[in-house]
Each structure stands twice: as structure tokens, then as C-alpha cells.
Amino acid sequence: MQCYYNLKKVGTGHCTKVPRNSNLEKLRSGYLFPEISRHESEHLRKNPDASLIRLGIGDTTQPIPDTITLAMAEQVRGLSTIQGYRGYGAEQGNMALRKAIAGKFYQDMGIKANEIFVSDGAQCDISRLQMLLGSNVTVAVQDPSFPAYIDSSVVVGQAGELEEETGKYGNIIYMNCGPENDFFPDLSTIPRTDIIFLCSPNNPTGHAASWQQLKQLVEFAKANGSIIVHDSAYAAYIRDGSPRSIFAIPGAKEVAIEISSFSKFAGFTGVRLGWTVVPEELLYSNGFPIIKDFNRIVCTCFNGASNIAQAGGLACLSTDGYQDLCKVIDYNMENAKILVDGFTSLGWKVYGGKNAPFIWVHFPGMSSWNVFAEILKKTNIVTIPGRGFGPAGEEYIRVSAFGRRQNILEALKRLNSFL
Amino acid sequence: MQCYYNLKKVGTGHCTKVPRNSNLEKLRSGYLFPEISRHESEHLRKNPDASLIRLGIGDTTQPIPDTITLAMAEQVRGLSTIQGYRGYGAEQGNMALRKAIAGKFYQDMGIKANEIFVSDGAQCDISRLQMLLGSNVTVAVQDPSFPAYIDSSVVVGQAGELEEETGKYGNIIYMNCGPENDFFPDLSTIPRTDIIFLCSPNNPTGHAASWQQLKQLVEFAKANGSIIVHDSAYAAYIRDGSPRSIFAIPGAKEVAIEISSFSKFAGFTGVRLGWTVVPEELLYSNGFPIIKDFNRIVCTCFNGASNIAQAGGLACLSTDGYQDLCKVIDYNMENAKILVDGFTSLGWKVYGGKNAPFIWVHFPGMSSWNVFAEILKKTNIVTIPGRGFGPAGEEYIRVSAFGRRQNILEALKRLNSFL
Numbered sequence: 001m002q003c004y005y006n007l008k009k010v011g012t013g014h015c016t017k018v019p020r021n022s023n024l025e026k027l028r029s030g031y032l033f034p035e036i037s038r039h040e041s042e043h044l045r046k047n048p049d050a051s052l053i054r055l056g057i058g059d060t061t062q063p064i065p066d067t068i069t070l071a072m073a074e075q076v077r078g079l080s081t082i083q084g085y086r087g088y089g090a091e092q093g094n095m096a097l098r099k100a101i102a103g104k105f106y107q108d109m110g111i112k113a114n115e116i117f118v119s120d121g122a123q124c125d126i127s128r129l130q131m132l133l134g135s136n137v138t139v140a141v142q143d144p145s146f147p148a149y150i151d152s153s154v155v156v157g158q159a160g161e162l163e164e165e166t167g168k169y170g171n172i173i174y175m176n177c178g179p180e181n182d183f184f185p186d187l188s189t190i191p192r193t194d195i196i197f198l199c200s201p202n203n204p205t206g207h208a209a210s211w212q213q214l215k216q217l218v219e220f221a222k223a224n225g226s227i228i229v230h231d232s233a234y235a236a237y238i239r240d241g242s243p244r245s246i247f248a249i250p251g252a253k254e255v256a257i258e259i260s261s262f263s264k265f266a267g268f269t270g271v272r273l274g275w276t277v278v279p280e281e282l283l284y285s286n287g288f289p290i291i292k293d294f295n296r297i298v299c300t301c302f303n304g305a306s307n308i309a310q311a312g313g314l315a316c317l318s319t320d321g322y323q324d325l326c327k328v329i330d331y332n333m334e335n336a337k338i339l340v341d342g343f344t345s346l347g348w349k350v351y352g353g354k355n356a357p358f359i360w361v362h363f364p365g366m367s368s369w370n371v372f373a374e375i376l377k378k379t380n381i382v383t384i385p386g387r388g389f390g391p392a393g394e395e396y397i398r399v400s401a402f403g404r405r406q407n408i409l410e411a412l413k414r415l416n417s418f419l
Numbered sequence: 420m421q422c423y424y425n426l427k428k429v430g431t432g433h434c435t436k437v438p439r440n441s442n443l444e445k446l447r448s449g450y451l452f453p454e455i456s457r458h459e460s461e462h463l464r465k466n467p468d469a470s471l472i473r474l475g476i477g478d479t480t481q482p483i484p485d486t487i488t489l490a491m492a493e494q495v496r497g498l499s500t501i502q503g504y505r506g507y508g509a510e511q512g513n514m515a516l517r518k519a520i521a522g523k524f525y526q527d528m529g530i531k532a533n534e535i536f537v538s539d540g541a542q543c544d545i546s547r548l549q550m551l552l553g554s555n556v557t558v559a560v561q562d563p564s565f566p567a568y569i570d571s572s573v574v575v576g577q578a579g580e581l582e583e584e585t586g587k588y589g590n591i592i593y594m595n596c597g598p599e600n601d602f603f604p605d606l607s608t609i610p611r612t613d614i615i616f617l618c619s620p621n622n623p624t625g626h627a628a629s630w631q632q633l634k635q636l637v638e639f640a641k642a643n644g645s646i647i648v649h650d651s652a653y654a655a656y657i658r659d660g661s662p663r664s665i666f667a668i669p670g671a672k673e674v675a676i677e678i679s680s681f682s683k684f685a686g687f688t689g690v691r692l693g694w695t696v697v698p699e700e701l702l703y704s705n706g707f708p709i710i711k712d713f714n715r716i717v718c719t720c721f722n723g724a725s726n727i728a729q730a731g732g733l734a735c736l737s738t739d740g741y742q743d744l745c746k747v748i749d750y751n752m753e754n755a756k757i758l759v760d761g762f763t764s765l766g767w768k769v770y771g772g773k774n775a776p777f778i779w780v781h782f783p784g785m786s787s788w789n790v791f792a793e794i795l796k797k798t799n800i801v802t803i804p805g806r807g808f809g810p811a812g813e814e815y816i817r818v819s820a821f822g823r824r825q826n827i828l829e830a831l832k833r834l835n836s837f838l
């Protein structure tokens with residue numbers, strides 16, 4: 001048998017008879033962030049001497065405080081001793097860490113340690129959650145939003161067909177978030193869905209939902225029998241007193257799951273550690289507790305986060321570790337302020353940057369991929385085109401405030417002469 | 420609205436309107452290994468002074484060689500420096516590690532570094548692979564087998580209904596593996612399926628497929644247009660020259676994916692590191708390369724293994740690290756021999772233990788859960804009932820050879836007075 005793809009002979013001539021998953025056929029070709037990396041590499045290939053400044057992928061750059069890496073190194077070295085060796089841990093995470101997370105981030109919110117599931121990161125837990133939910137639920141997402149929500153929704157078969165004209169999937173409700181509605185969905189226009197993804201502080205717009213906004217959302221979910229999946233990966237960056245957890249809102253335990261992460265809070269993007277909160281009060285329509293299914297998925301499809309990363313997580317929540325991390329967060333937020341002030345003084349309308357390490361810059365009437373490409377070409381600065389986060393991201397670019405100070409200042413200098 | 424489950428009022432009275440995923444309703448209540456842990460805890464609760472010997476969950480117990488933890492500790496401490504800090508790595512893993520895996524495990528098999536995807540463990544990759552395949556494929560599994568294949572198959576909706584009488588899912592082909600067929604499926608009796616899961620050395624039977632057996636399987640898959648998912652997590656334990664990779668068989672690159680792990684090879688059960696090989700030659704029926712979809716899943720649903728674990732993996736494959744690990748593996752295989760000899764001298768028929776750290780003991784006519792419970796009650800030794808690995812595991816228990824020598828010897832002493 002000869003094997004062809006798009007009329008071209010492929011491989012050695014043998015095709016299996018296994019059909020491609022039709023859900024994957026509906027996915028756009030590449031996940032956003034690797035696509036950006038590809039553009040970056042391509043630019044460097046053409047301009048090998050370019051001094052690139054990366055304000056694209058929101059990757060952390062500041063060293064992890066000693067307190068934390070010392071704790072991890074001690075855990076690592078212990079693995080070479082009979083006393084310190086540990087094999088499999090609990091799939092749900094070490095109880096000491098689960099307790100520390102409950103104590104540090106959910107004090108007075110009634111979240112118990114057994115409702116906290118330690119993970120290898122928020123992105124991974126989004127997919128595990130989608131496996132749990134399956135194809136037979138309806139979802140709403142903010143537009144623009146972190147692309148993993150929609151992409152994982154496509155993978156498990158919730159999304160329907162991609163409509164080329166609008167760039168939207170037919171079965172997904174896109175909740176427009178722009179300056180006209182303070183970057184928060186106008187719930188009076190949103191139909192009921194089973195699941196509502198909400199990211200606050202939002203990636204990419206940088207908007208942190210206010211008490212009032214989250215309260216409305218919880219009421220909306222309760223009235224509709226919906227589940228909110230609240231992504232609080234950037235909560236540590238909130239400065240203005242907005243809630244850092246959906247569970248700060250009374251009644252949220254009956255309607256919400258929260259996914260969070262050490263990545264941006266502790267510079268653990270490469271170390272890999274996060275958590276998900278599934279309250280015992282959260283029930284399917286048939287009354288079955290969702291926490292039981294999530295636990296089953298965690299045990300079946302995951303095997304716990306690295307015990308080294310977990311030791312690091314525990315050190316992050318110690319008094320010293322936490323204080324040290326707050327300084328790193330302050331540093332990144334000073335970067336954000338410099339970027340906000342810089343773009344503003346260049347005459348551009350800027351959002352975000354006050355409660356999140358992302359700046360959302362408006363280029364009215366322009367294509368975001370063109371703006372991205374021009375900035376890369378002319379200034380060797382990598383940003384992210386807003387369109388990559390959804391149709392409503394057109395005309396915007398996202399600029400990350402993670403970076404070393406001299407690079408942030410240099411970036412502004414270059415933009416100054418270009419924009 | 421009041422909320423009820425099985426006629427009992429649940430929660431605070433609010434149910435969402437989100438339906439439970441019907442696939443999850445088909446799953447048995449608990450994943451095998453946590454269930455065993457539950458039995459273990461229950462036994463300890465009733466017998467707080469019991470001196471438990473754990474030969475159940477195949478968890479590693481020997482310290483990791485210094486060479487390897489020193490490399491990880493260096494990586495960790497580097498994260499506190501400007502020079503050594505690393506954020507996100509490539510989702511597919513560090514290229515140096517991918518190259519080292521290709522060089523150490525796939526030499527002369529034509530596997531390239533870009534076909535190797537580093538993961539946080541085999542169990543996690545099984546689920547990611549299932550997300551990729553989706554609900555519309557047919558699968559065959561060995562009976563008995565590692566439970567994650569069937570459970571993940573149920574989660575994504577491939578399995579059909581559980582038939583209580585047989586304990587089998589209606590849409591899964593169970594390939595019987597017992598002494599009568601040398602613990603390898605009689606392929607002449609197996610109908611075509613899209614996917615064939617094969618674990619070699621097998622967990623739980625300990626059987627390593629021979630060159631002849633794997634050759635037959637590759638031919639069978641090629642003739643049928645099937646994909647073999649070969650789990651080689653225990654390959655490092657093979658002593659008799661049987662192939663350690665499916666890719667040692669000519670033609671396998673067109674029909675197979677291999678999932679493997681540092682867990683049992685390097686004592687990384689808690690550190691979390693594994694890999695999956697997806698050859699470029701492996702194509703769907705429409706000619707599209709499967710490696711492209713797997714890459715998309717890895718980028719969308721995963722974010723790379725911990726960079727600390729990856730530094731450890733690289734050290735495992737260094738000359739010194741590898742030599743040190745071989746000694747640990749030898750130690751475990753001496754345990755296996757002691758267990759095989761011990762059970763045999765007690766008059767029981769024993770399989771496995773020659774190419775794998777598992778002993779598969781036959782108790783003709785007896786219920787495996789009863790044997791498990793009796794052994795736990797009378798000797799304080801935890802094993803695993805064969806039935807937990809599938810219907811064909813009835814009458815067997817699996818005994819793990821991971822353990823400290825004095826515990827293995829003590830276990831035999833206790834069994835001697837009991838059996």
C-alpha cells in the first residue's frame with residue numbers, strides 16, 4: 001500500500017489504518033507560544049547578530065531566592081541517603097504542602113487541605129480538568145484569553161467547528177473583554193454554559209477582576225448551575241486589593257474550581273509546580289461530588305508533582321521564602337510600571353501592568369500580527385500579537401514585564417526611536 | 420433546589436447543572452494502587468503495632484547514586500544565580516537529554532533525538548496519548564496488565580460498558596497472557612484493533628517478550644494497520660538478551676510508539692521523569708504524521724518535565740551514573756531471585772522475576788483478593804491481588820522485588836511460617 005498526504009507520497013509507504021482524531025483536525029496548526037518561539041528563531045536565523053529582547057512568552061527571568069533552592073538541594077541530596085530517600089508520593093501532593101497552600105492562600109475562605117491538589121503546573125491541570133469534563137459540556141471563555149482553555153476544549157471535543165471568517169469555534173461562547181466593559185464580560189449578554197473559564201488577573205489583558213465583578217460572576221454561575229474555572233496563576237501580582245482567589249467570594253465553593261501555579265509567583269516556570277482547588281461542595285447535576293472524579297483523574301492520569309519541586313514549594317511558603325519572593329514580584333511590577341509609563345509617553349493607550357506583569361497595548365486599526373512582526377523586525381523585541389489570544393485581541397500586543405531591568409530600559413529606548 | 424445523590428441529601432443544597440462525564444461513570448471506583456494504599460492504611464489502623472513490609476506498589480526504595488543527585492543539586496542551586504537561572508524549557512525536553520536517550524537506549528535503531536519527547540513519567544504520557552487518540556479508536560490490552568491502559572481508555576471513551584459478569588469492558592479486546600501461551604498473546608486469536616498496548620517486561624507478570632514474539636507482533640500490526648503502544652518502563656531489568664525496545668525490531672518505526680521511564684531504572688518514582696518515542700514514519704490512515712499531533716498535545720497539555728529532574732536524567736546516562744544505576748538494578752534483581760527461590764521452595768508456582776522486578780505467584784483455585792487479604796492479615800506483608808490487573812490475574816498475586824534486603828528476607832521468613 002502506498003501512503004499519501006495532500007497528494008504527496010509520505011513516509012516509507014506504509015500507513016496505519018488508524019484514523020486521526022477528528023478533534024485534533026480542528027485544532028489550529030500550532031500552539032501559540034511555540035509559534036512565537038518559531039518566529040523568534042526564524043528572526044535570529046535571518047539576523048544572527050540581532051540582540052534580541054524577549055518580552056513575549058511570559059517567562060520568568062529572575063533567580064530563585066536562596067532559601068528556596070537550598071531547600072530543594074537538601075531534598076535532592078537526601079534522595080541519596082537511606083533516611084532521605086522517597087519514592088512515589090501521594091498523587092494529590094504532600095500533605096504538608098497542601099496544608100501550607102491552604103494556610104497561605106485560602107485563610108478564612110474555608111478551603112481545606114484535602115481540597116487542594118498539587119500539580120506540575122496550571123496548563124497541565126487545565127487539560128486534566130478537560131479530560132474530567134469530557135466532550136459533553138458547553139464552555140464560555142474570555143476573549144482574549146490564555147489559549148490553553150480553547151485549545152484543550154478542542155482536543156476533548158467541546159468546541160465544534162472553527163469558523164474561518166470569525167476565527168471562532170462554533171460551540172464556544174466568546175465573552176468579549178475590552179476597554180468598553182472594563183475587560184470583564186458583560187454577563188447580561190452571555191448565555192448559560194456549563195463551564196465558564198475566567199482568568200484573573202487576566203492573561204493577556206492584565207485586568208484583575210474586582211470584588212463586585214467576581215461577586216456578580218458567582219451569582220451568575222449559581223443562578224445558571226454553571227461551574228467557574230478560575231485561573232489565578234497571576235494572583236500574587238495583584239496590588240489594588242482585588243480578590244486573589246475566587247473563594248474570597250461567599251458561595252464560590254458551590255460553583256468554582258481554582259487553578260493556580262508557582263510558575264509566576266516563584267519563578268518556577270521550569271521547576272514545574274502548581275495546584276488546583278476542587279471544593280467538596282461542588283456537585284454535578286446528579287449530586288455526585290466533582291472532587292471524587294478529579295481525585296480519580298489525578299490518580300489515573302498523573303502521578304504527583306516532582307518531590308523536589310514540592311520541597312521548593314513548601315520553602316516558598318515559609319516566612320523567609322515568601323518575603324524573598326515578594327521582592328522579586330515587586331521588581332517585576334516595577335518593570336511593568338516602566339513599560340506602562342514608556343508606552344503611554346509614546347502616545348499609545350496601555351492597559352494592564354497594574355495588577356499583572358503584562359501590558360496590553362492598543363494599536364487602533366492595525367493588525368496585531370503585523371505590529372508584532374514590525375516590532376520584531378525593527379527593534380529585535382519579541383512581543384505577542386493579541387490575535388493569538390482570540391479574535392478580540394486584534395489591534396493589541398501583549399508585552400511581558402518579566403525581564404532584567406536593563407533589558408526593559410533598553411527595549412523602551414529602541415521602541416522610542418521606532419514607534 | 421435541593422440536591423440528592425443516591426437518595427441522600429448532599430452538600431449545602433446547591434447542585435450545578437453540569438452533567439457528570441458518562442465515561443467517568445463507567446470507571447471502577449478507585450484506581451488500583453491508591454486502593455491498595457487504602458487497604459494498607461486500614462490494616463495499620465486496626466493493627467497499629469504491625470511491622471509492615473511493602474511488596475505491593477512497585478515503589479523504589481534504594482537511594483539514588485550520588486553522581487545523579489549531585490548533578491540535580493547543582494542545577495537547583497544554579498537557579499539562584501543569574502547565569503544558571505532557567506525558566507520554561509522546550510516542551511519536548513532539553514535537547515541534550517533527548518540526544519542522550521537516543522544514544523543510550525536506541526543506538527543503531529535509527530531513532531532520532533527529535534522523535535523523543537521527555538515527560539514527567541510513563542503514566543502521564545499514557546493519558547496524553549489517549550487524549551491524542553480520542554474516543555474513536557479500538558484498543559487491545561494484555562490481560563493482565565498495568566491498569567492505566569484500560570482506565571485511561573475508559574476516561575476518553577474508547578472502552579464501552581463494563582460487563583459485571585466478566586469484569587471486562589465491552590469494546591476492549593483482552594489479550595489473555597498466561598502460562599499456556601508463555602504470557603504472550605496468541606495473535607492468531609486476536610481480532611484487529613487500531614491500538615495494541617504491550618508492556619514488556621510485563622507489569623505484572625514479569626514476562627519479557629522474546630525477539631520472536633515482538634517480531635510477530637510487529638508483523639501483525641503492520642498487516643492490520645495497527646499501532647503498538649509499547650511500554651518499556653522495566654526494560655533495564657531484562658537479563659536474558661530479549662529486546663529492550665520495540666524499535667530493535669526492523670519495521671517497528673512504521674507501527675509503534677514506545678513509552679518509557681526513569682522511575683524504575685533510576686529510582687525516579689518521586690522525581691518524575693520519563694519519555695515517549697514517536698517515530699516520524701508512523702502515520703495515520705490519511706498519511707498525516709502522528710508525531711505532529713503528539714507534539715501539539717505535548718505543547719498544549721503539558722509544559723515540559725521539571726528542569727531539575729531533566730538534569731538528573733542526563734546524569735543517569737553519564738558513564739558513571741549509568742554504572743551506578745546498574746548496581747542498584749542488580750541489587751533489586753537479587754531480591755527478585757531470593758523471592759522466586761523462596762516461593763518456589765514453599766511449593767508455589769512462580770513466574771517472572773528473571774527479567775523484571777516482579778514475581779507473579781500462582782494460587783490455583785483461590786481468589787486473588789482473598790490471598791492478598793490473608794497474607795496482609797497473617798504476615799503484615801502488602802502484595803497486589805492479580806485481579807487488580809485484569810480478569811486473567813485471578814488466582815495470582817504480584818510481589819514486588821523493590822525493597823531493602825533485610826525486608827525481603829524477613830518477608831520470606833514470615834511467609835514460610837504462614838503458607
